[in-house]
Amino acid sequence: MAEAREVDLESWSRAGQFNLFRSYDRPHFATTARVDVTALMTKGKSAGASPYRAFIHAIGAGVHAVPALKMRFIGDQVFEYGAIALSATVPRPGDTFGYAYIPYIADWAEFDHSCKAIIEETARGTDFGANTGQRFDLAYLSCLPWIDFTALDNALPGPDDCIPRFSWGKIVQGHDGRWSCPVAVQVHHALVDGLQVGQFFQAAQACLDQFADTNTDTA
Template identity: 85%
Template structure:
C-alpha cells in the first residue's frame, strides 16, 4: 500500500463537510460528462496506441492532479495517499472479468508497457481478484464500450466506502469528425465536492489531448 499522510481535521478547510456527509445514509454522488477523444482516435490509435490503456492512464492523471481524489477515511482519520493504483475491470474469455491492479506512472510509454503486461496477466487469470478491504490506495475503473450512456450509478457496499469510481463508455464519432465518450465519476461527498470533480475532468482531458502531438 502507498504511503499516506494524515490530514489535520482541526485545520482542514473541508472538516465541516466531512463531518456532515459522514452522517448521510447515501453520501455518494455521481456525475457524467463527455470528454473529447479526437486526438486519441485520429492520431494516437493509428500510431498503435491502445485507446483502452490510454484511457486508464488519463484517468490516473486526473486522479493524481486532484488531492481530494487521493484521500480516504478510516473512521474519523482522513489520509491522503501519495500514489493511487488503478483497479480496472479486464474482460476474460466468455462473459467474465477480473480486476487488475495497475500502478500509475506519469510517463506514458513506461505506463503503457507496465499496464499491458498486467492486463495480459489478468486476462489469463481465474480468480476475480476483488479488493476485500485491505487496500484504500485505489481508484476503481470500468469500461462499458457497448453503451453511449448519459448517466451511471455503481454498486456500493455501504456509506463508508470512499474509493472513487470512474467509468467510460462507447467512443462515438460526430458528423464533424470529432470523437467523444461519456465518463462517469462517483465519489464520497465527505471527501469530494463538484469543484474537485471538475478539476478531474480538466486534467483527464489534458492527458487525452497529449496524443495530438504524436
Template identity: 55%
Template sequence: MASHPVDLATWPRAAQFRFFRNYDRPHYAVTARLDVTAVMARKAAGLSPYRACLHAIGAGIHAVPELCMRFRGDDVVRHDMITLSMTVPTQAGAFGYAYVPFVADFGRFDAQAKALIARTAAGADLAPNDGERDDLAYLSCMPWLDYTAISNAMPGPQDCIPRVTWGRIVDQGGCSDMAMTLEVHHALVDGAQLGAYFAAVQGALQAF
C-alpha cells in the same frame, strides 16, 4: 507508497467532511463528455485508446488531492499514489480485476498496464479487493454503450473509493468524444473537485 494524515484543523473541507460523513446515501455521480479526438488520431500508429484513457484517468485522480483521500475512522489520510483497479474480460467469459499502479510517464505505464491486464484476462480468479487496501480507484469501461448516466454497486456508506466509468467512443464527424462518470463520497469530494478532475483528464487526453 506513503499516506499522510490530513490536518482537520486546517483542511478547508473539514466541516463538509463531518457533515456528510455518516449519510446513509453519501455517494453521488457526475457524467461529462470528453473529447478523445487526439487519442483516436494516434490509434493507427499503435496507441491503445483504452490504455490512453486509463492513463488520463490516473492523471486526473492524482491532480486532485481529495480523490487520493480516504477515511481512517473519524480521520482522513491522503495517499501519495493510487493504484488503478479495472475490470478485465477473461477468456472464460467472465471478468477479473487488474491492479495497475499509476506512473506519470505514459510509456512506462502503457507497458506495465498491457502486461498486467493480459495476465488478468488469461486467469480465472476474480481477485477482488478484500478490503485491506484503499489506495485504489475502481475503473470500468462500457464500450457497448454511449450512455448518459450510470451508478455503481456500493457495499455501504463507509466506502470512499472513487469509481470511474467511461463509455463507447463516438465519431462526431471529424472529432470523437465519449461519456465519463466519476462517482465519489460527498464527505471527501465536492463539485469543485469533480470539475478539476474532468479538466485534468481532458488535458491529459488532448496531450496525446
C-alpha cells in the same frame, strides 16, 4: 499499499463538509460528462495507442492531479495517499472479468508497457482479484464500450466506502467529425465536491489531448 499522511481535521478547510456528509445514508454522488478523444482516435490510435489503456492512463492522471481524489477515510481519520493504484476490470473468456491493479506512471510510454503486461496477465488468470477492504490506495475503473451512456451509478457496499469509481463508455464520432466518449465519476461527498470533479475532468482531458503530438508506436 502506498504511503499516506494523516490529514489534520482541525486545520482542514473541508472538515465541516466531512462531518456533515459522513452522517448521510447515501453520501455518494455521480457525475457524467463527455470528453473529447479526437486526438486519441485520429493520431494516437494510428500510432499504436490502445484507447482502453489510454483511458486508464488519463483517469490516473486526473486522479493524481486532484489531492481530494487521493484521500480516504478510516473511521474518523482522513488520509491522503501519495499514489493511487488503478484497479480496472479486465475481460476474460466466457463473459467474465477480473480486477487488475495497475500502478500509475505519468510517462505514457512507460505506463503503457507496464499496463499492457498487467492486463494480459489478469486476462489469463482465474482469481477474481476483488479488493475485500485490505487496500484503500485505489481507484476503481470500468469500461462499458457497448453503451454511449448519459448517466451511470455503481453498486456500493455502504456509506463508508470512499474509493472513487470511474467508468467510460462507447467512443462515438459526431457529425462534426470529432470523437467523444462519456465518462462517469462517482465519489464520496465527505471527501470530494463538484469543484474537484471538474478539476479531474480538466486534467484527464489534458492527458488525452497529448496524443495530438504523438508519433510513437506503443503497441
